[in-house]
Amino acid sequence: MKEIEKDVLYFDNSGGGVTFSGGEPLFQADFLLEVLKECKNRYIHKALDTAGFASREVLASAMGYVDLFLYDLKLIDEKQHIKYTGVSNTLIKENLRFLVDSGRAQDVILRFPVIPGITDTSDNVDDMAEFISNLRGLREINLLPFHDVSEKYHRLDREYLMTVRKSPPQEKLLEIKEKFESIGLRVKI
Numbered sequence: 001m002k003e004i005e006k007d008v009l010y011f012d013n014s015g016g017g018v019t020f021s022g023g024e025p026l027f028q029a030d031f032l033l034e035v036l037k038e039c040k041n042r043y044i045h046k047a048l049d050t051a052g053f054a055s056r057e058v059l060a061s062a063m064g065y066v067d068l069f070l071y072d073l074k075l076i077d078e079k080q081h082i083k084y085t086g087v088s089n090t091l092i093k094e095n096l097r098f099l100v101d102s103g104r105a106q107d108v109i110l111r112f113p114v115i116p117g118i119t120d121t122s123d124n125v126d127d128m129a130e131f132i133s134n135l136r137g138l139r140e141i142n143l144l145p146f147h148d149v150s151e152k153y154h155r156l157d158r159e160y161l162m163t164v165r166k167s168p169p170q171e172k173l174l175e176i177k178e179k180f181e182s183i184g185l186r187v188k189i
Contacts, residue, residue: 001038017045026054036065052095053087059095069108071096074119076127084118097135105137114168114176115146125179133183140186143173
């Protein structure tokens with residue numbers, strides 16, 4: 001809290017606050033919950049950047065202390081999700097539905113990493129739009145264009161497993177933007 005409180009003047013002037021991200025901040029649920037509670041007690045805005053891959057109980061325990069959810073959705077097809085992330089997306093989709101059904105849809109900004117040949121396929125974008133359109137109240141999605149970080153891995157002498165090296169073309173981003181706008185979402189790139 002001492003570190004967070006150093007920025008309170010900035011938060012007050014900018015209208016911002018603390019964003020908990022990671023990895024997955026819900027993996028450190030006990031710590032996260034304690035800090036969220038302290039921030040709430042001090043009227044500090046709290047955002048949770050999550051992929052929603054946590055138990056319902058963990059999400060529910062944090063939910064009342066979070067002001068804004070930055071919720072990643074990558075792939076709708078479960079087999080593709082497992083292939084590229086190593087885990088099923090069932091829990092991720094169920095937790096998003098739980099947030100929406102709990103009346104928190106207006107507090108969720110979806111985040112969609114646009115990775116050429118992986119997440120930007122017509123099938124995935126169409127399936128994503130269909131899934132989202134069934135979640136009433138969601139208002140915004142951010143398209144996050146892929147950035148090649150292979151050089152960072154090389155400098156750290158680590159293996160870079162992604163085969164993608166290029167950002168998506170602007171035309172593709174605009175095409176995806178139009179698709180999500182067609183279901184009533186505000187879209188930011």
